[in-house]
Amino acid sequence: MSWAGPEDIFLSTSLASYLDKKLLVLLRDGRKLLGILRSFDQFANAVLEGACERVIVGDLYCDIPLGLYVIRGENVVLIGELDLEREELPPHMICVSAAEIRRAQKAERDATDLKGSMRKRMEFLDLD
Amino acid sequence: MLFFSYFKELVGKEVTVELKNDIAIRGILHSVDQYLNIKLENSRVVDQDKYPHLLSVRNCFIRGSVVRYVQLPPDGVDIDILHDATRREARGG
Numbered sequence: 419m420s421w422a423g424p425e426d427i428f429l430s431t432s433l434a435s436y437l438d439k440k441l442l443v444l445l446r447d448g449r450k451l452l453g454i455l456r457s458f459d460q461f462a463n464a465v466l467e468g469a470c471e472r473v474i475v476g477d478l479y480c481d482i483p484l485g486l487y488v489i490r491g492e493n494v495v496l497i498g499e500l501d502l503e504r505e506e507l508p509p510h511m512i513c514v515s516a517a518e519i520r521r522a523q524k525a526e527r528d529a530t531d532l533k534g535s536m537r538k539r540m541e542f543l544d545l546d
Numbered sequence: 547m548l549f550f551s552y553f554k555e556l557v558g559k560e561v562t563v564e565l566k567n568d569i570a571i572r573g574i575l576h577s578v579d580q581y582l583n584i585k586l587e588n589s590r591v592v593d594q595d596k597y598p599h600l601l602s603v604r605n606c607f608i609r610g611s612v613v614r615y616v617q618l619p620p621d622g623v624d625i626d627i628l629h630d631a632t633r634r635e636a637r638g639g
Binding site (some may be wrong): 426431433438442444446448462472474491492494495496497498499500501504505507508511520 | 565567569571576577578579581583584585589598599600601603604605606607609611612622
């Protein structure tokens with residue numbers, strides 16, 4: 419096994435190869451941001467130019483433009499390089515307007531809340 | 547530095563990285579750093595249908611802090627060398 423020498427302490431899996439490329443950034447809160455990487459640092463803080471948030475609800479999706487974004491590294495889960503030769507999304511997915519995706523998001527949230535509250539109401543049954 | 551050195555030995559091997567948000571990604575380990583950030587090449591998500599947005603992602607950078615597990619090929623580990631290194635590290639630390 420090769421041991422880490424003194425110079426290896428400064429080795430970094432660099433985001434430099436991703437500079438000026440269109441990337442997908444996954445955040446800890448589940449958001450998906452797309453944009454061109456313009457800057458980064460050792461904490462994986464990142465600057466995305468032309469950023470947009472891709473909101474996906476079921477088979478519906480919408481890209482909401484955000485502009486120039488600075489992302490704090492602690493929120494970053496994954497930074498993915500998009501292969502331009504492949505489709506970014508499966509073909510069955512439908513692009514909708516921002517208003518419609520917000521409606522769909524709310525409907526999904528309400529359904530989850532309802533499921534949660536029903537579960538709470540059923541707890542007295544002690545089925546587990 | 548033990549795991550950093552250990553992952554450097556695994557560069558070029560196929561691994562599956564399971565993240566804290568339950569996403570699992572299989573790919574070739576391209577590089578690793580002192581924070582155990584991981585760069586994968588030729589990556590694909592294990593449950594592709596659940597994560598449509600990751601369909602065209604082939605190379606990715608994974609922040610070390612979000613990794614839950616790194617699943618290795620069974621022949622990727624020389625247990626004896628790892629044991630020796632761990633004992634040495636424990637003695638020295």
